[in-house]
Amino acid sequence: MHLVKIWSDSFICLTTYQYKQFHNGIEVEHAEFREHVDKTNGDSVVALSQGDIVEGLNVSATPSILESTALDSALFHMDVDSFLWESDSAEFYLREYPISYFDSTYYPKGLLIITINDTLEKEPSNYKLTWKFPILAMIDSQLHSEIVYVDAHDGSIVKRENAIHDNGTFNHVYHGARNDLDTRQINGDFYTVANDVLSGNTQMRDIWTTDDLNTWTARGMAKDDNDVWGNDHWGATSAHWVIQKSWKLWEFIYGRQGGPAGPNGTNTSGTTLQVFVGNEYNRNGAYWERSTSRIYFVRDRNNPGPFLGTLDIGGHEFTHGVVQNTANLGNSHESGALNESFADIFGMLTERLVFPSSFNWTIGENTGSTIRDIQTPSNMTSTIDGVARTHPEIYDGPNWVDVSNCRTVIPNTNDQCFTHVNCGVQNKWFNLLSIGGTTTVNGNVRVVNGIGIDKAGKIAFTSLTRLSWAGDQNYLKARANSIAAARVLYGSCSDEERETCKAWFAVNVGNNNCEPCIEWGPETVCYWCNSSGGTVAPLNTEEFRRQTKTISVYPNPASNYLEVSLPEMTREFKVNHGIKFEIVDLQGKLISVTSPNINDFRHTIDITQLTPGLYVIRCSGAGYMTSVRFLKK
Numbered sequence: 329m330h331l332v333k334i335w336s337d338s339f340i341c342l343t344t345y346q347y348k349q350f351h352n353g354i355e356v357e358h359a360e361f362r363e364h365v366d367k368t369n370g371d372s373v374v375a376l377s378q379g380d381i382v383e384g385l386n387v388s389a390t391p392s393i394l395e396s397t398a399l400d401s402a403l404f405h406m407d408v409d410s411f412l413w414e415s416d417s418a419e420f421y422l423r424e425y426p427i428s429y430f431d432s433t434y435y436p437k438g439l440l441i442i443t444i445n446d447t448l449e450k451e452p453s454n455y456k457l458t459w460k461f462p463i464l465a466m467i468d469s470q471l472h473s474e475i476v477y478v479d480a481h482d483g484s485i486v487k488r489e490n491a492i493h494d495n496g497t498f499n500h501v502y503h504g505a506r507n508d509l510d511t512r513q514i515n516g517d518f519y520t521v522a523n524d525v526l527s528g529n530t531q532m533r534d535i536w537t538t539d540d541l542n543t544w545t546a547r548g549m550a551k552d553d554n555d556v557w558g559n560d561h562w563g564a565t566s567a568h569w570v571i572q573k574s575w576k577l578w579e580f581i582y583g584r585q586g587g588p589a590g591p592n593g594t595n596t597s598g599t600t601l602q603v604f605v606g607n608e609y610n611r612n613g614a615y616w617e618r619s620t621s622r623i624y625f626v627r628d629r630n631n632p633g634p635f636l637g638t639l640d641i642g643g644h645e646f647t648h649g650v651v652q653n654t655a656n657l658g659n660s661h662e663s664g665a666l667n668e669s670f671a672d673i674f675g676m677l678t679e680r681l682v683f684p685s686s687f688n689w690t691i692g693e694n695t696g697s698t699i700r701d702i703q704t705p706s707n708m709t710s711t712i713d714g715v716a717r718t719h720p721e722i723y724d725g726p727n728w729v730d731v732s733n734c735r736t737v738i739p740n741t742n743d744q745c746f747t748h749v750n751c752g753v754q755n756k757w758f759n760l761l762s763i764g765g766t767t768t769v770n771g772n773v774r775v776v777n778g779i780g781i782d783k784a785g786k787i788a789f790t791s792l793t794r795l796s797w798a799g800d801q802n803y804l805k806a807r808a809n810s811i812a813a814a815r816v817l818y819g820s821c822s823d824e825e826r827e828t829c830k831a832w833f834a835v836n837v838g839n840n841n842c843e844p845c846i847e848w849g850p851e852t853v854c855y856w857c858n859s860s861g862g863t864v865a866p867l868n869t870e871e872f873r874r875q876t877k878t879i880s881v882y883p884n885p886a887s888n889y890l891e892v893s894l895p896e897m898t899r900e901f902k903v904n905h906g907i908k909f910e911i912v913d914l915q916g917k918l919i920s921v922t923s924p925n926i927n928d929f930r931h932t933i934d935i936t937q938l939t940p941g942l943y944v945i946r947c948s949g950a951g952y953m954t955s956v957r958f959l960k961k
């Protein structure tokens with residue numbers, strides 16, 4: 329494991345240590361571990377640790393084929409009209425205005441990475457050393473973007489991912505006359521380049537919107553001589569305004585600075601979000617393009633559909649950018665469905681930011697064609713491969729599409745395994761958590777008491793942007809992360825935590841172990857009930873902190889025996905909360921587990937078998953842990 333990032337987070341008041349898994353020096357994609365540490369009282373208590381690493385990997389880290397050979401293989405398998413780097417004008421403008429990944433050319437650069445093949449089954453043998461290429465091309469005058477993974481040993485295609493989040497087609501858009509278009513004055517003219525200096529920092533809200541082909545230059549930005557735009561450049565100004573509002577939602581409500589690329593050192597300074605409005609790609613839609621991190625609002629040149637620059641759709645596409653830079657959910661299967669759902673949720677919250685009393689729970693309705701309904705997903709259908717699919721509200725229930733054996737195809741005719749259909753379940757979860765309601769699952773009524781949209785939004789935000797989504801990016805992970813988020817934000821045993829859990833149960837994700845059991849005594853301690861009705865975890869950070877506060881190890885460095893002292897910890901606490909000591913190496917690998925002495929505050933641990941080096945000893949139990957480092961001589 330490599331420590332890749334540390335950030336302090338005023339939103340959840342924790343400091344996060346993010347470790348990524350490396351195998352023989354090569355990053356393993358989507359494998360990481362995070363410790364969220366509470367430092368408020370001067371000591372460091374791990375409030376939450378989570379993540380997923382791949383065990384038992386045995387992948388040769390030395391590629392057998394060159395990057396160029398792998399790229400040849402990738403390109404051989406792509407059926408496109410041309411590649412973007414073959415366009416002189418696209419290359420010219422890219423050199424003038426480079427973007428993060430493609431600094432001077434769209435010609436793909438390969439990244440050596442270990443990834444899982446498209447079986448998505450987490451067997452070690454399914455992990456391959458690959459060359460990963462983002463490839464931009466044109467098909468039928470439409471932009472096409474793919475991520476292609478080529479086996480670095482035999483040159484075969486391990487998997488291909490469509491890198492465009494497309495929203496399909498709709499009809500009309502209006503949010504009325506506005507007077508808050510965020511522009512920048514350059515040499516006497518006003519351009520659709522946002523210029524707000526954000527409160528609390530010196531960063532610009534850097535959004536550049538063009539409607540002049542794919543130029544991205546000042547010349548190409550929409551321009552006006554007096555900042556009274558009227559209907560001039562109506563597409564660019566409308567799109568610019570909704571993206572400006574999307575940025576504002578994340579900035580002012582959730583404290584996330586820097587646009588989709590966001591805070592915490594990932595591209596915070598100098599990040600320009602480019603927005604394109606136009607019709608050169610002969611497609612109707614709105615989408616986030618993953619490789620260039622651009623937002624597109626496009627209409628078919630010959631058969632134009634409605635313009636899609638609405639608050640909910642713009643907020644949806646913007647959120648895809650946030651997802652890419654945080655949870656990094658995929659574009660297919662359950663992972664892709666959750667990606668779409670988060671985009672819907674924060675798209676709707678963008679509309680609510682601007683219209684706090686007249687917002688609604690549907691997406692796209694301003695265009696004349698609603699595409700999703702967060703409150704009642706089953707009101708909507710999507711036609712996929714010629715089959716009309718009603719959106720499900722209950723996991724594994726009516727209209728749910730089982731995607732466990734689904735394979736993505738290119739061209740994308742199956743919606744990357746029904747992502748815009750199965751998103752209905754998390755959408756329904758969010759609506760239930762916000763305003764409450766009931767569902768019926770297998771004939772049984774399930775009730776949720778709403779906690780309000782603001783709190784539900786903060787839980788979704790924390791789950792998405794603060795917690796690890798390593799390993800299986802599926803509905804069970806979404807459940808676990810949001811419950812952990814509610815606990816971090818609102819406290820153990822809080823109503824918010826319970827209702828977050830109950831809302832998942834109401835959409836049939838996970839069980840009904842949501843009711844806390846309170847144990848009354850000299851210290852009131854709150855527990856989660858496990859399925860047999862017993863207790864598994866106390867939910868009182870303060871209590872855990874108090875009991876583990878004075879943990880120490882002696883001697884340090886140590887040779888054969890280590891003495892761990894916990895003078896504050898009571899006998900009852902050890903018994904009731906399953907306290908144990910775990911020794912972990914710096915790769916995060918669990919080496920040993922020892923139970924404590926019940927009747928003594930000193931605990932002797934045999935470390936004769938350890939190879940010399942640095943280790944961490946954790947005192948864990950009750951869902952919490954605290955840790956101390958020691959050196960084995």
Ligand SMILES: [Zn+2]
Pocket residue numbers: 493494495644648668671
């Ligand atoms: Zn989408």
